[in-house]
Amino acid sequence: MLSDEEIRAGVREVLYKNMISGRKAGFNYHYTKPSPGTYPFQYFWDTCFHVFTLTALGEVDMAKKHLHSLFEMQRPDGFVGHMSYWKRLWPAPFTDLLQLRPRDVLQLYKPHMSALIQPPVAAQAVLRIYQHSQDFSFVKQLLPKLRKYYKWLAQNRDFEGEGLLSIITPFESGMDWKASYDPLLKYSKGKAGPLLFWKVLQVDAHNFLKGYNLPRIYKSNKFVVKDAAFNTIYAQNLEAMAALCRIAGEGDGGHFMELAKQTERSILRYMYEEEDAAFYDLYGPHFKKLRVRTGTIFFPVVLKSVPDEVCRRVLERHLLQKDGFHVPFPVPSLAVDEPAFNPNGSLYIWRGPTWVVFNWFLQGYLLEKGYQQEAQELLNSVKRLISKSGFREYYDPFTGEGHGAEEFTWSGLVVDMINRQRNGFENG
Template identity: 80%
Template sequence: MSTSGKEARHNEKQVLSDGEIKAQAREVLYKNMVSGRNAGFDYHFTKPSPGTYPFQYFWDTCFHIFTLTALGEVDMAKKHVHSLFQMQRPDGFVGHMNYWKRLWPARITDLLQLRPRDVPRLYKPHMSALVQPPIAAQAVLRIYQHSQDLCFVKKLLPKLKRYYRWLAENRDFEGEGLLSIITPFESGMDWKASYDPVLKYDKGQAGPLLFWKVLQVDAHNFLKGYDLQAIYKSNRFIVKDAAFNTVYAQNLEALAELCSVAGDEDGQRFLDLAEMTEKSIFRYMYDEADAAFYDLHGHRFKKLRVRTGTIFFPVVLKSVPDEVCRNVLERHLLHKDGFHVPYPVPSLAVDEPAFNPEESLYIWRGPTWVVFNWFLQQFLLKKEHKQEASDLVLSVKQLITRSGFREYYNPFTGEGHGAEDFTWSGLVVDMINSQKEEDS
């Protein structure tokens, strides 16, 4: 990983041991864990961070499952996924947030100077009307790989099949295998800079105007009653995110594998759908001149030419030619084209106008998030880039040693920002295990 990799290896003695990191990750998960019963529902989940993110979030729960299984906590992981699908609608929909006992984050009640008992609880458990990256099939497959519990798979499989069918039927508007999101918050990467052109925000650095433009998108969807066909027709914010669709394709394959395990005949259908999605990702998102996979906007699939950290994501797909994978990695990750920093991988290329590595309300516009390293490590190991994969793991270990389990980190200094005791950074445990398996 060029100079940054050499620096990381030089500082290898300055990191916590793998055992210490695992112990701290376990402590953070259990500190943030919540369970109970409300209105006939049993719930058990982990808050991404106490106070700041108090609800059960869709892809956060899946990340927790990867960390829990890496720590050997398979039964706890099962409880998390059962809770995630507790309120699934008959048509298969699962919202990106499950509200179990609280309506507002703690910071809102603090702002209003309210005590918890002052906040009315005149609502029942419910889900949001939005979605998040659909990584649930991989999470369930990971649990099966660690437990070989076929009964568990058979219990969850009908729920998973309904969920992915709902996505295909309701978010693949054009029938090309690509899913659209209808607000920046659905990608899981709020304030992502590639969405700025869609929002008609051209000021580069984020500010209050960007906040209001995003708020207007959500208000628009609300006023449409979340009628997806009406929202699509209005074309206000219809984005095919590269990371979201990569995750979708991967999880269709994982779902097919779960079908095979359970003796379910629908596996081939999901494989065919995954193949169509992968072909469309390569056809519409890949830009040969820039060696990058871009997000798309609108009915005509217009490329959003902003180099966010997700330009790498589709390289993990099996159907992407090896030459393309090499071009993308060599151009952006292994050399110095915008992503060369002491603590990779930044969420936005350093030479993009919107780049901001500091703490901000407007996240995903520069800082390093552990999830990018976790995602890319899988590919690097498969493609025999063992040293580069090892460098990513070491970089994350250095960040946690320096700043603890934080929401995101300054890619130049390693200083931690955002939420504290943030569970996503626990993905480092899965990275450590993957690296050891590869080296053994």
């Protein structure tokens, strides 16, 4: 297995190889491509992951440039799209055209953003930079942009006023072909195939034809989902916003903390299924559970307001006792006994393979709660995957074989895991 220093050197090399900067039409951009050929644009939550990786490598100034670039094209109302197109005249796949506002299709010769959102990790990314730099001026620069962004989310995606944000296409969750969406898409064939592609494409076409008018999209209720992972991240970042407001000496931190508490209460009330000891995604205005055991059934355990008893039940049943998630290389993105499970490389991702981000997300919580050995096991699994198959988009949970994009930056989160594990033992 590669040493920690060999892994750190490899992560640094991949990040710098994929990094790009420049100026276009009055905008300055500086970002890292998740993968040179497969994912060449600036993506919202990928950029935030790059911040966690860069700060773990000590590259704080580089991390700052990434976040400035992410908010460079922010709309006056606060919106930031899930993809920023800086250099290319046309988006690569034709399907990306459906993810633009109709008016923006005519502006493709300029830098532009998609009409979609992604998990809102930006406040945590800014807070991480402050924790590593104590750069008060950076917080003061970014906080007005963050405040507008999270205000836009609350006003435009919390349709029912319960503190839960809705996504309007599978592509907004960041987990594009997630199997929990299949029942809503009326896809019952289990393993993914071309029919699923067209069903998802119809959702984007529907949104495009609605002009991305959110009230109209909500009323039509074709795809309105409250994703467990998305909303867990939202709650975490509302708390991060409260912390940033306190750091900046600005008085609205209490507002963001109240929003966070509301979101956390709703996650526990609506998403948790006691019988299954799992947190499920919801759909529609009546919050119906999508009872498919994806890897995100764990996510809300990281929230401080979720009772310890609930957290223990979820972890012991699914992670520690391996109910449905018992594989040599955890954590699979879907329980192995779900009909849609497919551990192999495929166009239809997030339906079985292991992604480093799941291990990264859970490791922090396990360390915080004293599960040192379990956290170490998640880290060791990632190190074995990278040693065996390199920095890949995802991995076969049984063999460790790498699939998907190559030189993929998300796997670089391993350096943050290494740092956290070391600090966790020192502080334990």
